[in-house]
Amino acid sequence: MRVIGLMSGTSHDAIDAVGADIVLRDQTIHVYLIGQLSRPYPGSLRSELIAALPPGTVDMATVCRLDTAIGQAFADAADAAMREFFGGSAELIASHGQTMYHWVSDGTTRGTLQLGQPAWIAERTGVPVVSDFRSRDIAAGGQGAPLVGLFDALWLAGRPGRAAALNIGGIANVTVTGDQPVAFDTGPGNALIDAAVERCTGGCEHFDHAGVRAARGQVDAQLLEILLAEPYYRAPAPKTTGKELFNHAYLERVLDGRTLSADDIVATVTALTVRTIADALAPLHPTEVIASGGGTRNPTLMALLGAHLDGAKLCTSDELGLPSAAKEATAFAVLGFLTAHGLAGSQPACTGAKRATVLGSITPGAAGFTIPAAAAAAPQLLRVHHV
Known part of the structure; x- marks a missing residue:
């Protein structure tokens, strides 16, 4: 078809x-x-x-x-x-x-x-x-998300070790293979990074081009700890989130009364994305993490993530023949194809459906x-x- x-x-x-x-x-x-x-x-x-x-x-x-x-x-x-x-x-x-x-x-x-x-x-x-x-x-x-769980499980089936598919869009999500695959949203991917860039440029820029701002800035440890205290990160999988939670207003609320440079804010929320992805994957012990989505075009984010994955190999889906921008x-x-043929497109282990x-x-x-x-x-x- x-x-x-x-x-x-x-x-x-x-x-x-x-x-x-x-x-x-x-x-x-x-x-x-x-x-x-x-x-x-x-x-x-x-x-x-x-x-x-x-x-x-x-x-x-x-x-x-x-x-x-x-x-x-x-x-x-x-x-x-x-x-x-x-x-x-x-x-x-x-x-x-x-x-x-x-x-x-x-x-x-x-x-x-x-x-x-x-x-x-x-x-x-x-x-x-x-x-x-x-x-x-x-x-x-x-949960209705992430719906790529079945695709990821079929795509990564048969790979050695334990593979994790990671998509870094506005929200980041993972699928980790195994006898019973696991999939969930880890939290913000680019959402708060984009919000921080738009905030400091008055809306003239919408994302951190090539991760330049994050590379220039310094992570504010206190702000990072406040951000990491968000209860969502400790909720059990399966779980999903979105810009209903992680939006401009959320960023303004945590920044209230703080005086930080624009680049330091971007660096800190970039560190948040890295930490929440790495922390979410750590208990699942993947041997490789295959990333896709817009976040893969941010070399600062990708370098930090590679350093936080506790030995898991980080690569992009491009290296497996699937362009990250098209994943x-x-x-x-594929889900449309399955629907047209009367086949299930969801994976209950990933979404929590009955x-x-x-x-x-x-x-x-x-x-x-x-x-x-x-x-x-x-x-x-x-x-x-x-x-």
Whole structure:
């Protein structure tokens, strides 16, 4: 099946698209990567989107506008990807949409909201769309995140030792392999780093380019200890978090009354990301950590992380043949493929759900939607290939 995977994560900066030929054969999913592209959100849309995120408040008119505008932006990215990778045709589009709110209360996920109306994608491309992946896992008692747990477990199956997949987006998440895989959000990835940079540049810059500010700054030990006292870090897995907690207001609250240089703040929240990832992984004893996401482009963060992993080898998913910038879009392409074939896309051990479920909702294409023949058995492995 020729699939377009679409993803925009918790950094809210761009829509990533991948094109993949996906084949399930002998309980192995083969993912043949055709190409990848990224489309930044228009500046005005990104500004309205960020203003609507917690702790902001919005009316339903704004929600409606965002659902439409994000859906249209996803449709543009899908159309461009379909033309570039498949000559204008595909069989399925898997759209994660844009997470606006992930409702967690007392450690239980109650609901989730991703905007980006899939009808715009289906109408623009004529291709069926799978969307709203997280809600079904939540309805089955799961956290709804990180949903890449099944992908990671299949992808890393058979590697020597104990492998951990780490994605450093706005929020960082890990999947650690074993007889019973474990997956959870460790806490902020780039979220507080980006917030600190935007704070000290008046919004003129949105991230720490090449980790320069963190490298120049000094970690404030007292502030770091205050940040590490956040109860989330000691909550048991499975667990999930987001910018509902780790946002601009959170940073302002912990900085209240403190006089620090801009670079020292960035250095300190970068150290927080490193410490919380390393501390979360330590009890799981991985022998290798395979990183992806925007954080891998921050050499200061990556160098610090490598020094804190207690002997585990740190590499990027690029070194295993999966471009780090495309990993999550590829994962959702696979989840869409599984949904289209009536196969579960969740891993209860990773999300805490009562059972594995078929994820998402299907919006038919111009010719409707034909359910493919059911697979004889669930996949046990996943292999990535380049065309």
